[in-house]
Amino acid sequence: MDQQKAVLRISLTFFTILGINPFKKLGKIQVSCIISFLLILFVLVFLRFSYEKVTFALISDTFESTFTIVHVLSKFITLTVVKPTLKELLQITNKFWFPSVDSQLREEVENVLKILRMLLRSFLVFVTVVIVTFAIRPIFDDTLAISCYTPRSIPRVIFIIFNNLVFAMSAFAVGSFDMFVCAMVVLISVQFKILNRTILSLDLGKIGTRIDERKCLEKMRECVEQHNFLNTFLQNVTTVVSPALLVYFTIAPVVLCFELFFISKSSNFAEIAKSCVYVSGIVIELFFFFCLPATYLMIQTQDMINATYNSGWEKCYFLSIRKNIVIMMQRMQKETILSAGKMIPINMETCTNAFRMALSFYTSLQILDDKTKQIWEQ
16 A cells, blocks of 8 residues: 555656646646747747748758647646546545455565556656756757747747746656556556456355355455446546547657657757657657556456456356356456557557557658758759
8 A cells, every 4th residue: 555655656746846736726827837838839839930941851840849749738738637537536546455465466566566666766867867958958059958949039048948948847747647647557457466366366166155155256246346446447547548648649650750860860969869868758658658557457457357267166066156257257358458549559569550650650751851852952
């Protein structure tokens, strides 16, 4: 229980900074400023076309910045709109099961939660390092954290502070969403793991008396109720995060494509480093925060049928227990997964497909760039 509280506490680190902590009053000023700043930056990104020579690099850079802002807005607005629901979901986690007798299972659960805590803390460090790195970049070169038009009427120092502030808030918004989703999915997976072990421990083949039959039926009823509870909880979590995940999984391959393109074309070390950081961030999000936890969840839910089948029901003397086990296995055949937009199932295959799409787009972009150069040379 303490491990779970620690995980949830870490996952809410950035929520307070953004003014959207589910257990505190909404910071309306903070939220309004963040959304306004992002929209202003969105306009400034496209103003580059009015003041700079239109080149393929400018178009590509604009697309990348646009996708980044849309990505951030989708996650931040989602967290703001569903703030009351987030509070309800976090409170419901108090009803989660925890192994009280099986020391081996308790140790396994604690190890999983320790790994999750380490991942979340490492991500906090990563985000902090990225923000500091991008904040000091303008000191050494003429680039900004998010490329956009720089108004001459505003002193550059003030504009750099504005740009860095928006970038920092963007990193906090993305980090908040990612850590919340990861924590929820892993905690649900752990609950399914505990439920699987509980079903296996029924050991139906050793039930020989009517008293044991009644106790077993009661435990089976508790398992069914827990299964229904976890399914409902996962559906509620999916409903909350699904729209923003759909936007992200649509945008991520495109952003990866443009970043790879920048890396291959740029000769500026600072620009290459910037693109590498973006690519690293997207890969970490895709793999560690979404696809890997979702795959772990899928494995645990699929193991439920095996756990039920291997509970010794075929050796059980009582017909009532055998009938209930068959019904349980039928109910557990329904697929239980995390999805994006309730259309894209999230798992390791999704991660692989995203990388394939990015490489495919990158190849197409390279061909288009080569043809553009040929046209200009002619």
